[in-house]
Amino acid sequence: MNELELVEKLRKMAGGGRSRGVIRGIGDDCALFRPKPAEDLLLKTDQLIEAVHFPKTMRPEIVGQRALGRALSDIAAAGADPRCCLVALALPKSRADQWILAFFRGLLALAKRTGTVLAGGDISHAGAIHCSVMVVGVVARGKALTRAGARPGDQLCVSGRLGKRWDQGIEPRLALGRKLAGKATACIDLSDGLSLDLYRLCKASRVAARVDRVPIARGATLDRALHGGEDYELLFTLPARFKPLTGTMRIGTIVPGPAGTVWFEGKILPPRGYDHFK
Amino acid sequence: MNELELVEKLRKMAGGGRSRGVIRGIGDDCALFRPKPAEDLLLKTDQLIEAVHFPKTMRPEIVGQRALGRALSDIAAAGADPRCCLVALALPKSRADQWILAFFRGLLALAKRTGTVLAGGDISHAGAIHCSVMVVGVVARGKALTRAGARPGDQLCVSGRLGKRWDQGIEPRLALGRKLAGKATACIDLSDGLSLDLYRLCKASRVAARVDRVPIARGATLDRALHGGEDYELLFTLPARFKPLTGTMRIGTIVPGPAGTVWFEGKILPPRGYDHFK
Numbered sequence: 001m002n003e004l005e006l007v008e009k010l011r012k013m014a015g016g017g018r019s020r021g022v023i024r025g026i027g028d029d030c031a032l033f034r035p036k037p038a039e040d041l042l043l044k045t046d047q048l049i050e051a052v053h054f055p056k057t058m059r060p061e062i063v064g065q066r067a068l069g070r071a072l073s074d075i076a077a078a079g080a081d082p083r084c085c086l087v088a089l090a091l092p093k094s095r096a097d098q099w100i101l102a103f104f105r106g107l108l109a110l111a112k113r114t115g116t117v118l119a120g121g122d123i124s125h126a127g128a129i130h131c132s133v134m135v136v137g138v139v140a141r142g143k144a145l146t147r148a149g150a151r152p153g154d155q156l157c158v159s160g161r162l163g164k165r166w167d168q169g170i171e172p173r174l175a176l177g178r179k180l181a182g183k184a185t186a187c188i189d190l191s192d193g194l195s196l197d198l199y200r201l202c203k204a205s206r207v208a209a210r211v212d213r214v215p216i217a218r219g220a221t222l223d224r225a226l227h228g229g230e231d232y233e234l235l236f237t238l239p240a241r242f243k244p245l246t247g248t249m250r251i252g253t254i255v256p257g258p259a260g261t262v263w264f265e266g267k268i269l270p271p272r273g274y275d276h277f278k
Numbered sequence: 279m280n281e282l283e284l285v286e287k288l289r290k291m292a293g294g295g296r297s298r299g300v301i302r303g304i305g306d307d308c309a310l311f312r313p314k315p316a317e318d319l320l321l322k323t324d325q326l327i328e329a330v331h332f333p334k335t336m337r338p339e340i341v342g343q344r345a346l347g348r349a350l351s352d353i354a355a356a357g358a359d360p361r362c363c364l365v366a367l368a369l370p371k372s373r374a375d376q377w378i379l380a381f382f383r384g385l386l387a388l389a390k391r392t393g394t395v396l397a398g399g400d401i402s403h404a405g406a407i408h409c410s411v412m413v414v415g416v417v418a419r420g421k422a423l424t425r426a427g428a429r430p431g432d433q434l435c436v437s438g439r440l441g442k443r444w445d446q447g448i449e450p451r452l453a454l455g456r457k458l459a460g461k462a463t464a465c466i467d468l469s470d471g472l473s474l475d476l477y478r479l480c481k482a483s484r485v486a487a488r489v490d491r492v493p494i495a496r497g498a499t500l501d502r503a504l505h506g507g508e509d510y511e512l513l514f515t516l517p518a519r520f521k522p523l524t525g526t527m528r529i530g531t532i533v534p535g536p537a538g539t540v541w542f543e544g545k546i547l548p549p550r551g552y553d554h555f556k
Contacts, residue, residue: 028424029322029355029356029425030320030321030352030353030355030356032318032320034319035313037315039313040301040310041311042309043362043364044307044364044398045410045412046400047410052403053402075308086321086323087323088323088410090325119321122325122410124325124327126330127329128405130408132400132412134321134412141312144302146302147307
């Protein structure tokens with residue numbers, strides 16, 4: 001396929017690429033999105049690189065699913081509803097059209113299930129596979145969740161067990177995120193490990209935290225659950241007056257103390273999670 | 279620098295990363311953008327890859343400038359006003375912090391001059407330099423220019439001479455684009471060569487075109503001006519009742535005929551411009 005044929009094929013796979021506020025989608029120079037009054041927009045970009053974020057042997061459907069899933073996880077953490085995405089994909093000439101189509105099959109399956117319209121993007125050649133996904137989400141004005149509102153006394157909760165292996169697809173916690181908007185005082189998605197992401201939440205909120213228990217995924221170790229990353233669960237704080245939400249677990253309490261300090265088993269837990277840039 | 283230090287440095291270089299509707303910028307998981315009532319949003323993503331779109335020896339300031347400039351050129355072609363951008367950058371560990379900072383100096387100089395807030399992004403390691411820029415632009419509702427509105431009898435115009443060498447920065451034609459919104463019947467930016475981009479405009483508008491003259495840049499050949507690409511001038515169509523706009527040149531006329539056909543010097547001009555995917 002040449003570029004025009006490929007774009008036309010993807011436009012059909014994406015169901016035309018319009019709806020959910022997308023007035024012009026795939027095939028135009030720019031996508032055109034029409035927000036509703038009193039909506040705030042959340043913008044997120046994330047990249048997935050062969051041999052850095054995934055092994056060369058990973059199935060293209062899973063690569064596509066994860067490329068979108070990672071960005072959607074951040075949209076979930078903001079309490080927002082995804083509307084559309086743009087995908088920039090670069091790959092070696094040795095990868096056949098079949099790889100590209102399988103990548104988009106995986107991406108579009110998640111996109112359709114979450115109401116995310118594939119509105120445009122760009123495809124190019126490169127030495128290794130490289131994918132950037134940009135997602136636009138919406139939330140009622142002023143209701144977006146941030147890392148920065150946790151207060152001493154708040155319950156510290158997570159949406160699932162930690163330390164999972166990351167050879168599978170990502171299930172962004174969008175339904176939970178929407179429930180948390182207007183309820184949670186702070187929220188972050190666990191992409192770089194509990195220890196580092198909790199440090200970030202506490203630092204931004206200028207509070208400390210005490211972790212009482214860590215729910216460990218089947219087959220994982222405590223070390224992996226604390227520092228492993230790639231969980232894509234939500235970590236959030238709820239005022240004490242709220243009951244726990246179904247399907248979530250309380251793991252500790254926000255406490256006064258030096259900003260960013262996390263206590264676990266009587267010691268300070270160092271933020272040992274993944275630093276992408278080290 | 280580690281990731282946190284780098285992000286903080288970039289946040290300062292970007293002037294805090296708020297304004298122009300950006301409520302939350304660099305340093306949060308998502309950027310938060312608040313559109314005004316009756317605004318349509320234009321979304322564009324473009325990628326710039328070492329050894330594909332630029333040589334390894336290109337100065338990082340120019341790489342950064344071009345990475346943003348390419349996407350802004352599409353925003354200009356839609357008649358829109360850029361508001362913010364997200365930048366996903368991947369690069370080898372051998373590139374020092376100085377390369378990254380110089381890249382962003384180049385990008386931010388153009389961003390500030392055009393009112394584009396650097397609102398977020400992602401930095402990672404990779405085997406070769408890879409940059410994706412996503413830009414959000416705004417335009418009055420329903421006023422965005424497209425490729426698709428040209429009609430027989432319209433004047434065919436360009437914003438500058440063609441066939442320029444592409445070792446320098448890009449000057450996106452934003453001021454002209456804004457003037458054209460509500461006036462031009464169709465518009466596209468010349469990134470892949472006059473012959474291919476004019477073919478696309480005609481195909482989308484279901485018309486043909488006759489080219490009478492091609493303004494050739496100093497030192498360029500006619501062949502390069504017709505098929506070379508990387509001009510980043512605007513190609514647009516104006517109803518016959520309008521006078522030519524200052525700084526633009528009329529190069530031909532939209533005519534009835536098979537969609538996409540371009541006549542030049544009595545022959546059909548084949549769409550020989552760059553196909554990124556061939």
